[in-house]
Amino acid sequence: MNQEISHYKRLQNVEGVVDQYLYNASHLKEKLGTVFLQMHSNFTPKDFDKVVAFAKNWPKNIPLAMEFRHSDWYNDKVIADALYQLLEDFNISNVIVDTAGRRDLMHMRLTNSTAFVRYVGANHPSDYERLDEWIERLKLWKEQGVKEVDFFIHQNIEEESPLLSAYFIKQVNEKLGYALNIPNEQKQQSLF
Numbered sequence: 603m604n605q606e607i608s609h610y611k612r613l614q615n616v617e618g619v620v621d622q623y624l625y626n627a628s629h630l631k632e633k634l635g636t637v638f639l640q641m642h643s644n645f646t647p648k649d650f651d652k653v654v655a656f657a658k659n660w661p662k663n664i665p666l667a668m669e670f671r672h673s674d675w676y677n678d679k680v681i682a683d684a685l686y687q688l689l690e691d692f693n694i695s696n697v698i699v700d701t702a703g704r705r706d707l708m709h710m711r712l713t714n715s716t717a718f719v720r721y722v723g724a725n726h727p728s729d730y731e732r733l734d735e736w737i738e739r740l741k742l743w744k745e746q747g748v749k750e751v752d753f754f755i756h757q758n759i760e761e762e763s764p765l766l767s768a769y770f771i772k773q774v775n776e777k778l779g780y781a782l783n784i785p786n787e788q789k790q791q792s793l794f
Contacts, residue, residue: 609642613652617659624664636665636695636718636752643671647681657692667718667752669697676709689713695752700732710739715749723757723766730769737773744778 603623607616627634653668660666668689676682689696695718696711702724721736723729740751755767768784775782 603637603639605642608639608645612642612645612649613656616656620659624661634664636667636716636750638667638669638697638718638752638754640669640697640720641671645670646672646674647678647685650681650684653685654688657688657694660692660694662693665693665695665716667695667697667716669699669720671699682709682711686711686713700736702726702728702732712743712748715747716752717743717748717750718752718754720754721756723755723763725757725759725762729757729766733766733770733773736770737777740774741778 604619606619607613607623611619624637627637670676670685674681675685686696688694690713693714695716696709696713698710698712698717698719699722700719701722704722717740719736721733723732736753740748740753743751753770755763755770757763757766764785771782771784774780
């Protein structure tokens with residue numbers, strides 16, 4: 603979702619912007635996946651009521667994942683539990699963030715049957731080890747009934763992201779028994 607919703611309006615008075623976004627996204631039809639909303643890093647639990655109002659107005663038939671980047675959402679168990687409960691009540695995925703050197707956002711708490719992971723590589727060989735650990739976690743979640751995994755990979759130097767993504771897809775296919783395509787520049791699929 604665009605930053606007008608998350609960063610500038612901070613979930614307030616966004617009905618028109620959200621409606622326009624969803625209208626435009628609806629043209630993707632069956633190719634529309636989970637909508638990803640990343641809140642500004644200074645969006646804190648004092649804004650909890652804004653999240654409640656936004657969740658109440660979100661269309662139930664469109665999957666949503668929300669990322670809360672400020673560590674105060676997770677440092678206090680009472681606040682974290684209230685957030686998790688809200689997301690569960692409205693079937694909103696809680697984005698799990700795996701960033702090297704930033705473990706405070708890696709909470710491993712799922713709020714519905716979709717795991718949405720934002721993986722940030724460090725352009726370091728340890729990125730591959732961390733992805734191997736994710737394969738084991740995804741295997742466990744699959745056994746426990748997770749129905750969908752949205753795994754978003756990017757790095758500080760984005761040119762290397764396709765290599766890391768290709769490695770991850772290969773591991774998912776080999777270890778979890780899938781047949782996902784590894785995207786390449788010569789064979790771009792059509793959205794429409």
